[in-house]
Amino acid sequence: MTSTTEQFADVAATTLLRFATAGSVDDGKSTLVGRLLHDSKSVLTDQLEAVEAASLKRGQEAPDLALLTDGLRAEREQGITIDVAYRYFATPRRRFILADTPGHVQYTRNMVTGASTAELAVVLVDARNGVVEQTRRHAAVAALLRVPHVVLAVNKMDLVDYAEPVFAAIAEEFTQYASELGVPEITAIPISALAGDNVVEPSSNMDWYGGPTVLEHLETVPVSHDLTACHARFPVQYVIRPQTAEHPDYRGYAGQIAAGAFRVGEQITVLPSGRTSTITGIDALGESVDIAWAPQSVTIRLADDIDISRGDLLAPSGDAPATSQDVEATVCHVADRPLAVGQRVLLKHTTRTVKAIVKEIPSRLTLDDLSQHPEPGQLVANDIGRVKVRTAEPLALDAYKDSRRTGSFLLIDPADGTTLAAGMAGESFAGAKAAAVAETTEDEGWDF
Amino acid sequence: MTTTVAHVHEETDSPFALSHLDSLESEAVHIFREVAGEFERPVILFSGGKDSIVMLHLALKAFAPAPVPFTLLHVDTGHNFPEVLDYRDRVVAQHGLRLHVASVQEYIDAGKLRERPDGTRNPLQTVPLTEAIQQHRFDAVFGGGRRDEEKARAKERVFSLRDEFSQWDPRRQRPELWQLYNGRHAPGEHVRVFPLSNWTELDVWQYIQREKIELPEIYFAHEREVFARSGMWLTAGEWGGPKESETVETRLIRYRTVGDMSCTGAVDSDATTLDAVIAEIAASRLTERGATRADDKMSEAAMEDRKREGYF
Numbered sequence: 001m002t003s004t005t006e007q008f009a010d011v012a013a014t015t016l017l018r019f020a021t022a023g024s025v026d027d028g029k030s031t032l033v034g035r036l037l038h039d040s041k042s043v044l045t046d047q048l049e050a051v052e053a054a055s056l057k058r059g060q061e062a063p064d065l066a067l068l069t070d071g072l073r074a075e076r077e078q079g080i081t082i083d084v085a086y087r088y089f090a091t092p093r094r095r096f097i098l099a100d101t102p103g104h105v106q107y108t109r110n111m112v113t114g115a116s117t118a119e120l121a122v123v124l125v126d127a128r129n130g131v132v133e134q135t136r137r138h139a140a141v142a143a144l145l146r147v148p149h150v151v152l153a154v155n156k157m158d159l160v161d162y163a164e165p166v167f168a169a170i171a172e173e174f175t176q177y178a179s180e181l182g183v184p185e186i187t188a189i190p191i192s193a194l195a196g197d198n199v200v201e202p203s204s205n206m207d208w209y210g211g212p213t214v215l216e217h218l219e220t221v222p223v224s225h226d227l228t229a230c231h232a233r234f235p236v237q238y239v240i241r242p243q244t245a246e247h248p249d250y251r252g253y254a255g256q257i258a259a260g261a262f263r264v265g266e267q268i269t270v271l272p273s274g275r276t277s278t279i280t281g282i283d284a285l286g287e288s289v290d291i292a293w294a295p296q297s298v299t300i301r302l303a304d305d306i307d308i309s310r311g312d313l314l315a316p317s318g319d320a321p322a323t324s325q326d327v328e329a330t331v332c333h334v335a336d337r338p339l340a341v342g343q344r345v346l347l348k349h350t351t352r353t354v355k356a357i358v359k360e361i362p363s364r365l366t367l368d369d370l371s372q373h374p375e376p377g378q379l380v381a382n383d384i385g386r387v388k389v390r391t392a393e394p395l396a397l398d399a400y401k402d403s404r405r406t407g408s409f410l411l412i413d414p415a416d417g418t419t420l421a422a423g424m425a426g427e428s429f430a431g432a433k434a435a436a437v438a439e440t441t442e443d444e445g446w447d448f
Numbered sequence: 449m450t451t452t453v454a455h456v457h458e459e460t461d462s463p464f465a466l467s468h469l470d471s472l473e474s475e476a477v478h479i480f481r482e483v484a485g486e487f488e489r490p491v492i493l494f495s496g497g498k499d500s501i502v503m504l505h506l507a508l509k510a511f512a513p514a515p516v517p518f519t520l521l522h523v524d525t526g527h528n529f530p531e532v533l534d535y536r537d538r539v540v541a542q543h544g545l546r547l548h549v550a551s552v553q554e555y556i557d558a559g560k561l562r563e564r565p566d567g568t569r570n571p572l573q574t575v576p577l578t579e580a581i582q583q584h585r586f587d588a589v590f591g592g593g594r595r596d597e598e599k600a601r602a603k604e605r606v607f608s609l610r611d612e613f614s615q616w617d618p619r620r621q622r623p624e625l626w627q628l629y630n631g632r633h634a635p636g637e638h639v640r641v642f643p644l645s646n647w648t649e650l651d652v653w654q655y656i657q658r659e660k661i662e663l664p665e666i667y668f669a670h671e672r673e674v675f676a677r678s679g680m681w682l683t684a685g686e687w688g689g690p691k692e693s694e695t696v697e698t699r700l701i702r703y704r705t706v707g708d709m710s711c712t713g714a715v716d717s718d719a720t721t722l723d724a725v726i727a728e729i730a731a732s733r734l735t736e737r738g739a740t741r742a743d744d745k746m747s748e749a750a751m752e753d754r755k756r757e758g759y760f
Contacts, residue, residue, distance in 0.1 A: 016468035083603050083618065088596040088648045095468040097646055109623055116625045224465040237481040242514035250513055256478040256627070261464070285477060285509045293464050297477035297510070310485045334623045348628055351485065408626045417609075417632025419622045 014090070015223050020099040020114035020147070022138040023124025028155045032124060032193035032214075033087065033100055039200035040215060042089035084110050093219040108367070108382040109334040111138065112422055115145040116408070120221055122151045122214070123174075127160045127190075130170045136177060137367040143181035143429055144330065144384070146404055149221050150178060150186050153214060158192040162205040182430025189214055227293045231321070231398065232260030233406045234268075234314040235350035240299055252283060252299035253308055258350060258405040259398075261293035262300065267317040270308055271396035276317055277302040294405075311352035313396045313406070321406070323394035327356075330365075330400075330428040331387050331411065331421040333379040339387075339411065339420050340378040347391055347423075349409040355392040356411070362386045365428070379421070387423070399426030469655055473506065476643040478627065479606060480510040483588045483641055484517050486631050490588035490641075493577075494520040494547070496528075496536035497706040498663060499592030499644060502652055505661055506643060507590075508543065518590070519546040523577045525569040526553030527687040527709040535664040548584065550576035567688035568710045578614040581638055588631065590641050596648045606645045612636040649704075650729055657722045668725065669702045669717045680713025704729075 023029035036042075087098040099114030101107070115121055121142040125135050142150050152174045160166045171188035178186050189198055190209055197203030200215045212220065237255040262268075266279050281301040282292050292298045300314065308314075315321060327347070333339050339358060347356040364376040364385040379385045389411070400407030411421040466474070483490050492507060494500045507516045522536060540547045552572050555561040561572050581589060595602045605621050607629045622630055631639050644652070656663065674681040674697065675690040682689050684696050687709050701714035702725070719725040 014468050015465050016471045083621070084623075085602045086595045086646070087602065088646070090648070090650070095648075095651070113623045113625055117627070222462070224462045226462055227464045237478070238485045238511075240511060240514050244513075247513045254481050254510070256474060256481075283512075285473065286512065295471065295474055295478075296466065297474040297481070334625075346632075348630065350628075351482075405626060408628065410625065410628050410630060412630060412632060416634060417630065419625075419630050422623070422625045 014092075014094050016095045016097065017120065017218060017221065017223050018097045018099070018118050019120040019122065019218065020101055020111070020118035021122045021124070022101055022111050022114075022141070023122075023153075023155075027124040027126050028193045029100075029124050032122075032153065032155065032191070032199065033098065035193045035196060035199045036098075036215065037087060037089050039196060040089050040091055084114050091215070091219060096218065108137070108141065108384070109332060109422075111141050112145060112332040112334070115141055115147050116404075116422065118145075118147050119223055120149040120151065120218070121147045122153055124153050124155050125170060125174070127154050127156045127166055127170065131173045131177065133368045135174065136369070139174065139178045139181060139183065140367040140370065143178065143183050144332075144424070146401060146424075146430070148184060150183050151214065151217060152178075152186060152188040153193075154188065154190045155193050157190045157197060157203075157206065158195050162190075162197075162203075164190075164206070164208045167209075184430075187211070187217055189217065227259075227261045230260035230294075231319050231402060232262055232316050233258040233321075233398070233403060234262060234300065235352070235406070236308055236310055236312045236314065237351050238310055239308065250301075251305065252281075252301050253314070254297075254299045255351070256297045257292060257294045259294050259403045261291055262298075262314075262316075263291045264289075268302070268314045269317045269320040270306065271313040271315060271320060272323045272394045273307070273312070275304075275306045277304040277306055279303075311350075313350065313352075315396070321396045321398050323396045325391045325394050326359075327387075327389040327391060327395065327397060327409075327423070327425060329387055329389070329409070329423040329425045331379070331385060331423045333381060333383045333385070333421045335413070335418050335420045336381050337413070337418070337420070338378040338380045344414065345389075345420060346412040346414050347389060347395070347409055348412060349395050349397060350406055352395065353412075354395065355414075356389050358387060358411075359390050360388040362388065386428070387421075389423075397425045400424035401426055401430060469651065469658060472647055472651055473509075473655070475627075475646065476503075476506045477510040479629070479641060479643040480507050480590075482629055483590070483631070484511070487588040487639070489584065489586050490518045490590065491521045491548070491581075491584070491586045492516075492518050492590040493592070494522055494536065495592075495706070496522075496532040496539075496664060497592070498652060498656065498667060499594065501539075501661060501663060502647075502655060503590060503592050503643060504539065504543075505659060515544065519548060521548045521550065521577075521580060521584075521586070521589070523550045523573045523580070524552065525573060525708045526551065526556075527569050527685075529664070529666055529683070529706065529709060531664045531666050532706055548580060550580040552576055566710075568708065569687075570708050570711050574614070581614065582612070582636075587633070587638050588641055589638060590643060592644055593642045594644050594647050594649075594652075595642075604642060604645070606642055607631050608640040608642065609633055610638055610640055614638075616640075650726070653722070653726050653729060657726060664706065666703045666706060669700055669720045671698055672701055672714065673697070674699055674701060674714060681715070682713055683709050685709055 021029055085100045087100055089096050101111045101114035123138045154167050154170050167190040175186050190206055191198040193199055197205055198213045202213055234257050235255055236253045240252040240254050242250050264279050264282055269276050279300055280303050282289050283299040284292050341358055341361050343358045345356050346353050361376055363372045363374050364383055365372055398406040407425045409423040410419055413420055552569050555576055556563060593601055603618055605624050633639055673684045675684055675694040681701055684690055690696055700718055702717040703714050705712060719728045
């Protein structure tokens, strides 16, 4: 009893890692996910029994671990994954939230969705096929969404006799491609999800590999860094004014710090109004603190009684973003209806939603080879493209490369509220490959 | 290894690392504040079960020192545990909250709902819930649902759009990107909001422990007259148990989930403290629903079907 409770004391202090997987059913993604859950003892008896029963009913002999993750009737009947599913598991070292995304081409939007909140992405390839078009597409999505860590899991090593040269060639090709796209950190791991090599347990079949297993890497990859170096950003969500006998003059600005850190005593600027004040207090959900950082939800109090409401942004006075009504961005189109030049939309950025109009769609991008198609006129589901949008009111928008939270936005159909597109302000890719692409198309207004 | 980019990971994260509970708490508070900022008439579904208790605790923190800007709604099946109803009423009084009750019993008495042959009333909650939402014109309804509970829930969004019939269509869900929740909806439609989407059962218990949140007594081990049905210990009571073939015995048990008496099973336990409960859960090899909920065992897609009809 004590030992479990002691282990708890440890678990209670663990960090949280959000990660996403990409790869098709054929690459063994569901098996990898099933294996991670199973071998980390996150699958409980009744779930396993349900999977066994369902597998038997389908005439499968062994329990199909993919059934752990395919939740909807249509998926189970067709043996496919149609949507992002979230999985939860924990080890004594860390808690994990996995966005399990389908890898088929028509589901680009799902991978974009999963990658948008991920700090790490696992890209699966089949050791027999190596880097294929779909692999490049997954690498491109991870690069586009600026996922800080990418893991290349070279699967089915058992089918290539656990041969190091096969792994090394694939790892080299992928690493070069992803680096050119600007992916900051790539770790390649040779695995067999089916046999369990290097997923949770180190493989005895691959003595030549000296690195971590997939789970070890997930447990140790840094989830936080020095936030004092980031541009601090605080979108105001809600103004708290109790106006009670106990708190007659309390006025606090509630929100979640989107980037960086804020300190008591700091001078801040309110955007878009440009007014300034000083932070006199930070309430971190019940305790007063001198400093708070992303992604903490806090309430900030200021020295001056100025007009601030939901949708405003607080930033350090020396480091405030410019405001603009012209947004240039890369978008992933996520709706079944198209997005066309001239369309009136709503743009939701942090806590602010404004009217906007699509002025131009300079180009559409093919993720397989990063080729561009100028002036497509419209974007359809799963397209990635560049757009220029004019907004009715100024926005304090950062470049997505500087801040995933204050550089991202949604385009929404005002008629029924459908989410049309996911936008990332500024340049698409960080890497040299993208820069080379930009040189050839400068006159089309690309700023890749 | 020339092909792998080598990285030495620090065993300890930077001073800016948050614990997993702090991360989850911060995310849930952000969700509550988003709804307060964007909706006219939000309501929290409050049953007096542990998930709704944690939800309310987070809402209180999100708006302190001001009061919670939401009302509460309880769909009362008529088969609730008295301890839980007492707890509910105490909490409502303590925080000066406003509680609406939608009663399944009243629907049955009025002939608008029919008792099921198996006696379970959980599936009967959907109609009173939907009608209460329509009647009070609630536009955002907070539920304590967690994505780790069940396979269909794993596909649920934090903001889940429902039509005027409260129906959930898993193929027509809006993609949810970054932390940008899109709550726009047509008149008559509403949004179900799940602030605990990313929490697990263990997270909820650890949070209860950390925040020293009081719970109804039935979550801790106590002696109770129970009988066995479908492999679970059910409470003897006027709701329809035990039948003639079933024997009542007194056992030391506790509840892992608290729903309806007719479908919530207890587990054998001697855990009388939070520490002991948490240790038991950590060692358990069964999910909470698998161990204790008859309503999910009906079919492989039971939850999916109920969600489509408007269940949370």
